[in-house]
Amino acid sequence: MQNHDKLSFPKLYRHFITAITGKESEFTTGSIRKAIFLLSIPMILEMLMESIFALVDIAYVSRVSVNAVATIGLTESVITLIYAVSIGLSMAATAVVARRIGEKNLKGAREAAVQAIILGITIAIITGSIGAFYAEEILELMGGSPELIEEGQGYTRLMLGGNITILLLFLINAIFRGAGDASMAMWTLVLSNGLNILLDPIFIFGWGPIPEYGVMGAAIATNIGRGTAVLFQIAILFFGWSKIKIGIADLVFRLKVMIGLIKVSLGGIAQFLIGTSSWIFLMRIMSEFGSEVLAGYTIAIRVMMFSLMPSWGMSNAAATLVGQNLGAKQADRAEMSVWKTGKYNAYFMFFISVLYLCFAKEIIMLFSTAPSVVENGTLCLQVIAAGYVFYAYGMVLTQAFNGAGDTKTPTKINFLVFWAFQLPFAYLMAIILDYGPVGVFIAIAVAEIILTLVTLVLFKKGKWKEIQV
Numbered sequence: 001m002q003n004h005d006k007l008s009f010p011k012l013y014r015h016f017i018t019a020i021t022g023k024e025s026e027f028t029t030g031s032i033r034k035a036i037f038l039l040s041i042p043m044i045l046e047m048l049m050e051s052i053f054a055l056v057d058i059a060y061v062s063r064v065s066v067n068a069v070a071t072i073g074l075t076e077s078v079i080t081l082i083y084a085v086s087i088g089l090s091m092a093a094t095a096v097v098a099r100r101i102g103e104k105n106l107k108g109a110r111e112a113a114v115q116a117i118i119l120g121i122t123i124a125i126i127t128g129s130i131g132a133f134y135a136e137e138i139l140e141l142m143g144g145s146p147e148l149i150e151e152g153q154g155y156t157r158l159m160l161g162g163n164i165t166i167l168l169l170f171l172i173n174a175i176f177r178g179a180g181d182a183s184m185a186m187w188t189l190v191l192s193n194g195l196n197i198l199l200d201p202i203f204i205f206g207w208g209p210i211p212e213y214g215v216m217g218a219a220i221a222t223n224i225g226r227g228t229a230v231l232f233q234i235a236i237l238f239f240g241w242s243k244i245k246i247g248i249a250d251l252v253f254r255l256k257v258m259i260g261l262i263k264v265s266l267g268g269i270a271q272f273l274i275g276t277s278s279w280i281f282l283m284r285i286m287s288e289f290g291s292e293v294l295a296g297y298t299i300a301i302r303v304m305m306f307s308l309m310p311s312w313g314m315s316n317a318a319a320t321l322v323g324q325n326l327g328a329k330q331a332d333r334a335e336m337s338v339w340k341t342g343k344y345n346a347y348f349m350f351f352i353s354v355l356y357l358c359f360a361k362e363i364i365m366l367f368s369t370a371p372s373v374v375e376n377g378t379l380c381l382q383v384i385a386a387g388y389v390f391y392a393y394g395m396v397l398t399q400a401f402n403g404a405g406d407t408k409t410p411t412k413i414n415f416l417v418f419w420a421f422q423l424p425f426a427y428l429m430a431i432i433l434d435y436g437p438v439g440v441f442i443a444i445a446v447a448e449i450i451l452t453l454v455t456l457v458l459f460k461k462g463k464w465k466e467i468q469v
Contacts, residue, residue, distance in 0.1 A: 047309030071152025073298030080276035088269030090174030097178030102327020131160020154216035192229030267407025296376030319403030394452030405469035
């Protein structure tokens with residue numbers, strides 16, 4: 001890199017202010033390092049807000065009961081199916097919007113955004129109805145005890161029934177990111193999670209005229225926070241505070257655009273359904289070892305999200321850069337953006353892995369002091385963190401495929417790694433060979449390393465550069 005591209009501290013500060021205010025959104029020319037920085041900062045802050053809320057949420061709920069924590073673990077393992085749909089649609093929205101922005105086609109970007117939102121609302125209504133009506137049966141199917149189901153069914157019903165807030169929050173933020181308006185996505189989550197954090201103790205423990213709802217209060221707070229943020233997102237789209245401004249004339253069904261989005265999103269949905277459904281089966285295996293082990297695993301996963309979310313932020317930056325640069329017919333610049341983002345992500349994840357390997361027990365004890373919870377949470381953090389540097393590149397490379405609109409390749413990789421390898425291996429290690437919970441942790445770590453190596457080989461072949469969306 002030439003000297004004029006090096007980032008001194010005064011430049012870093014100026015770029016940081018530019019990044020969080022969203023004053024620059026041209027990423028197909030100039031310094032790649034600067035482009036990564038300007039996109040990554042708001043995306044990292046956005047993801048940090050999400051993970052901070054997850055930690056605060058579990059900290060409050062852990063004061064209710066072990067069953068309350070386990071309820072969140074079981075419910076979220078099912079909600080990951082909705083996340084899969086949300087993220088699949090979001091990948092399609094980011095890829096198509098970014099490609100249209102790179103082509104300087106704002107009208108096409110608006111059309112893609114509207115069709116994505118229509119599709120998201122339709123899916124949310126269907127899945128929300130099913131989740132609201134069958135909450136108790138879902139918890140029972142996941143292996144919850146009668147006591148857990150009695151205490152937690154209200155939380156599960158509200159979280160599944162109100163999933164439209166999850167889906168639209170993901171989807172509209174993906175539209176912002178595809179357009180290069182990463183700061184808008186960041187401020188949306190600041191609002192959402194800020195409200196969640198403020199409302200959590202009020203509804204969980206009761207305050208003033210608000211009764212004590214226990215674990216269900218966490219769901220009430222989450223839905224209010226996310227719902228408010230979605231209304232804010234819609235205001236941004238209609239009042240033109242983003243690069244994409246939607247008018248009344250844009251609110252029409254466009255079959256051709258919808259079909260194009262569905263084609264891209266199906267690969268993304270399948271990709272994450274495979275990945276997240278594997279987490280459901282892993283959670284089912286973990287439930288065999290009791291609520292305390294399940295609680296330790298749930299806390300450890302929440303803590304891990306605190307480090308993985310910023311990495312996803314950098315990975316999302318790579319997706320936007322790939323999409324926009326392919327739209328601008330600059331495939332080499334798109335590839336260079338991926339390698340540089342992967343390198344920066346690896347530096348970050350190496351630091352986090354050392355932190356977890358050294359201080360896992362102390363971190364878990366911030367949330368629970370029950371010996372079995374601490375033991376299993378500590379093991380989970382230490383074993384999985386051992387492969388963090390691999391995950392760093394794996395996440396960026398996967399998002400690069402998705403940003404190019406090639407959602408099929410990561411889907412095939414996920415199927416082979418998670419379903420054909422990880423699940424049987426986890427069952428073998430944990431149940432048949434009697435390694436217990438640590439067998440599941442080992443299976444997770446090994447599978448993620450294999451995924452990274454396979455993705456690296458396929459990325460180098462370069463077929464993703466030829467995808468049309």
